[in-house]
Amino acid sequence: MLPMLQKCRTFEAMKRILFICLGNICRSPMAEAVMRRLVEEAGRASEFEIDSAGLISYHEGEEADPRMQAHARRRGYRLTHRSRPIRESDFRRFDLIIGMDDSNIGRLHRLSPDLDTDRKIHRMTEFCREKVVDHVPDPYYGGAQGFENVIDILEDACQGLFQWIIDNGHTLQ
Numbered sequence: 001m002l003p004m005l006q007k008c009r010t011f012e013a014m015k016r017i018l019f020i021c022l023g024n025i026c027r028s029p030m031a032e033a034v035m036r037r038l039v040e041e042a043g044r045a046s047e048f049e050i051d052s053a054g055l056i057s058y059h060e061g062e063e064a065d066p067r068m069q070a071h072a073r074r075r076g077y078r079l080t081h082r083s084r085p086i087r088e089s090d091f092r093r094f095d096l097i098i099g100m101d102d103s104n105i106g107r108l109h110r111l112s113p114d115l116d117t118d119r120k121i122h123r124m125t126e127f128c129r130e131k132v133v134d135h136v137p138d139p140y141y142g143g144a145q146g147f148e149n150v151i152d153i154l155e156d157a158c159q160g161l162f163q164w165i166i167d168n169g170h171t172l173q
Contacts, residue, residue: 015165016049018094020104024054024083027100027136027150029064031124033077034158055107057085071147091117098124101135127160
């Protein structure tokens with residue numbers, strides 16, 4: 001189901017999307033990689049800035065979790081992002097700030113400096129087209145199937161997000 005977003009501002013020429021999870025080593029760098037591939041395959045990479053960050057700095061500077069990297073490679077993705085915590089400036093810079101679960105969303109709302117930036121925050125699964133899920137589960141403490149499930153959800157949600165941006169032209173609504 002696609003999100004019911006309030007019209008909050010016009011996208012600038014560059015569409016800026018920031019994906020958020022707790023440590024920025026599993027879900028958000030994977031979402032970043034999936035979205036990058038989608039815009040590149042559509043020949044629209046120059047129109048997008050795509051990044052990811054975490055809500056904690058514990059893994060700052062680290063590459064993605066080796067298990068997520070392995071599962072990503074099997075599907076042809078290469079995770080090159082190094083973990084970084086979200087910064088206050090991210091709330092102004094990015095058009096959409098997309099969290100993976102309720103805990104992420106709650107913390108993002110608490111960190112958001114004002115109502116305009118608060119409207120930029122959305123749940124990744126709002127954009128799912130096929131999967132019926134309310135969050136992207138953290139695979140960190142699970143097994144291989146957890147990582148595969150996360151990639152399945154992110155591929156679906158990123159396709160929905162990309163299509164929503166294309167269908168809505170240059171505005172958030």
